[in-house]
Amino acid sequence: MDRTADRDLKARALKVIPNGMYGHEAVHALPATFPQFFERAEGAYIWDADGNRYLDFMCAYGPSLLGYRDQRVDAAAAAQAAKGDTMTGPSPVMVDLAEALVSMVTHADWAMFCKNGTDATSMAMVAARAQTGKRIVLLAKGAYHGAAPWCTPNPVGVVAEDRAMLRYYEYNNAESLEAAVRDAGEDLAAIFATPFKHDAFFDQALPDPVYARRARELCDETGAMLVVDDVRAGFRLARDCSWSLVGVQPDLSCWGKAVANGQPLSILLGSDRCRKGAGSIYVTGSYWFAAVPMAASLETLRIIRESDYLEQMIRMGDRLRAGLASAAQRHGFGLRQTGPSQMPIMLFDDDPDLRVGFAWAEEMLQRGVYIHPWHNMFIAACMTEADIDMAVAAADGAFAATRARMAELQPSPVILAMAAAKAAEELQALA
Amino acid sequence: MDRTADRDLKARALKVIPNGMYGHEAVHALPATFPQFFERAEGAYIWDADGNRYLDFMCAYGPSLLGYRDQRVDAAAAAQAAKGDTMTGPSPVMVDLAEALVSMVTHADWAMFCKNGTDATSMAMVAARAQTGKRIVLLAKGAYHGAAPWCTPNPVGVVAEDRAMLRYYEYNNAESLEAAVRDAGEDLAAIFATPFKHDAFFDQALPDPVYARRARELCDETGAMLVVDDVRAGFRLARDCSWSLVGVQPDLSCWGKAVANGQPLSILLGSDRCRKGAGSIYVTGSYWFAAVPMAASLETLRIIRESDYLEQMIRMGDRLRAGLASAAQRHGFGLRQTGPSQMPIMLFDDDPDLRVGFAWAEEMLQRGVYIHPWHNMFIAACMTEADIDMAVAAADGAFAATRARMAELQPSPVILAMAAAKAAEELQALA
Structure with missing residues (x-):
């Protein structure tokens, strides 16, 4: 996937925005391959600044309920x-x-x-x-x-x-x-x-x-x-x-x-x-x-x-959950999918520093599916069985690729720093 | 001016919004004739829910810089x-x-x-x-x-x-x-x-x-x-x-x-x-x-x-200020116009409870000009000499009508209540 335009935008942004971005849509605490800027959105999909298309399970962190540009x-x-x-x-x-x-x-x-x-x-x-x-x-x-x-x-x-x-x-x-x-x-x-x-x-x-x-x-x-x-x-x-x-x-x-x-x-x-x-x-x-x-x-x-937008979201959420559960099991991963299926979070067993989750999210992104390794996601009502099946197929490949990379995975320095800050805060609260 | 639609909307709003409206655009502290709801806006003008048109010197309390729907x-x-x-x-x-x-x-x-x-x-x-x-x-x-x-x-x-x-x-x-x-x-x-x-x-x-x-x-x-x-x-x-x-x-x-x-x-x-x-x-x-x-x-x-949007706003603000000063003087009112002419406020001498300012604002509204009796106003860059001259002509009539009503003017109960609350707060601060 070409990432040139996003890289150039990140470099320009670093000069005129503190840290280049801030707030919940900043990608600093996501895998380094995650694009920061998006050119357009339609239905269940977003296109980054390089024109790469993703099935978007973040839905703008919630606002896209019926799909973008309904x-x-x-x-x-x-x-x-x-x-x-x-x-x-x-x-x-x-x-x-x-x-x-x-x-x-x-x-x-x-x-x-x-x-x-x-x-x-x-x-x-x-x-x-x-x-x-x-x-x-x-x-x-x-x-x-x-x-x-x-x-x-x-x-x-x-x-x-x-x-x-x-x-x-x-x-x-x-x-x-x-x-x-x-x-x-x-x-x-x-x-x-x-x-x-x-x-x-x-x-x-x-x-x-x-x-x-x-x-x-x-x-x-x-x-x-x-x-x-x-x-x-x-x-x-x-x-x-x-x-x-x-x-x-x-x-x-x-x-x-x-x-x-x-x-x-x-x-x-x-x-x-x-x-x-x-x-x-x-x-x-x-x-x-x-x-x-x-x-x-x-x-x-x-x-x-x-409309039946709510029942449709639940059907699609259930379909995704079932498909991911099978795929994870097939590849020997313990994947915890919790909460309502239309607002899922997916966390890996034995992954305290999220290195496995990050690798899997990277591999999903590479296959055209935008998921988040530590924040709950959102199903949009416009998502179809074909969309979900595409995501499940991508997950199959992503689990396999993650499995192949397991020995070499490293934790994200940003996540380690966040964990350290959190621990320090808790120590301070105890003192 | 017909006010039926606005009156009906205010009655409906009272049921489903606390006090029927809140915040800086609530008209509770304005003369009772001021409409609360607006159907549309274009350039320097707004139309209320009854279709009455006003030259709008509030500019949405600032956002309309170039004019509505530029x-x-x-x-x-x-x-x-x-x-x-x-x-x-x-x-x-x-x-x-x-x-x-x-x-x-x-x-x-x-x-x-x-x-x-x-x-x-x-x-x-x-x-x-x-x-x-x-x-x-x-x-x-x-x-x-x-x-x-x-x-x-x-x-x-x-x-x-x-x-x-x-x-x-x-x-x-x-x-x-x-x-x-x-x-x-x-x-x-x-x-x-x-x-x-x-x-x-x-x-x-x-x-x-x-x-x-x-x-x-x-x-x-x-x-x-x-x-x-x-x-x-x-x-x-x-x-x-x-x-x-x-x-x-x-x-x-x-x-x-x-x-x-x-x-x-x-x-x-x-x-x-x-x-x-x-x-x-x-x-x-x-x-x-x-x-x-x-x-x-x-x-x-x-x-x-x-563009020369800024110079245009200043020219129109100056033209309005000069026109209002002449008209006020002609009708024997001491009108204080302070601040930058493109962000004017107009207050009357010897009007501590704003009863004169309220009456004048009412009369301006009646003549198709929306002004505010106690908040600064805004000139939009799309305002023309013809707009300003219309406002000055309206002011001439409004001053005359206010003069004719002087003996019967009463202060707004809302303004009196606000002044009393403010005085109580200051007393409390002293205590």
């Missing part, structure tokens, strides 16, 4: 763009969209729109404090809720005060949650939870209904707000808030990524239990009321309601 | 949209755009892209702390830097710790700044400044060069980072960072609004003095690397470099 969503966006986008006030489509969300998401009585997932989680925190008049927020250890000072997983440049009112509990552990609630005493504003455990570098875990129900009860007992951060998983597990699958309704839920099929929009949904708090805070952004992403979201929601 | 920018956006927008990595256009910014903005050696103005100011704060290893950030009292917990002007739902490492000084007052720097001692990370004083509700003030130069010197002496928050004013005062006009180069500058003529994009620019800090923090967002807003920005920057 014609129905793009037509709705274009029709709105011909009228207006960022104006001196919102378009009527904002009201249509809020009504659509309230009608679809069981716990929701109201909606507020923003741009980043972090905007929605931050607004949930502030609204919960405004509603309750209390300060402490409980988070599951290791859960990702965004990249603001209070939640970024790399706390460089963050001051201790940014997290002074946060406390941590173990996901899926009702006793740990109860202890944290007890410690918060009379000052508990909110309990945050991701809909399932989807922490990077770890096996995923579905929510234990005992834990989820206990979170609801503890909020009812204390007056705190229950917040489900559905930014990553929203509308990939259900046509409702993801915890509807375990029968638990939060007071607030945070949405983003898939809600407008790639157009920039995130959302805070809330019940009347938190309407007053949400209405008393001041949050805003230059582009929060832009009409094009809202028109795109309205069409995405229509498709979510009227 | 064909050149929209063509660049559409061409990129036909290739890809939010993908699994950035497009090569990200590198082109970073290079263009670094070539245009004197102090900039690198660029980072984000979505909200608040993202850029928050990143500046975190990067400055990472670079310096220090914590205290100085802000001018009353300056707006966004709506995150550390900076939102309405601190409901905010905890004291969110602002524990902030200190305040008087804008344009070198002595006050020096005292704040002294108080910060060895722990000063950054000094923030807006390029000129553009606080809502107040007369604007251009930067005193003595103050601006002193800010630079103090940063040089202490090792702190100088941050110019150009989100609102960027590219409306200069084709460079706005403080280039007073000969002062910051270490970091924050951009947004006008940079992509309405497409969602904000930017942190920095010098090599802060490259290491910026490269060590973790900040990201689901849509930060989307290609369409970057393509729109690249074309906007080309027009900024190659």
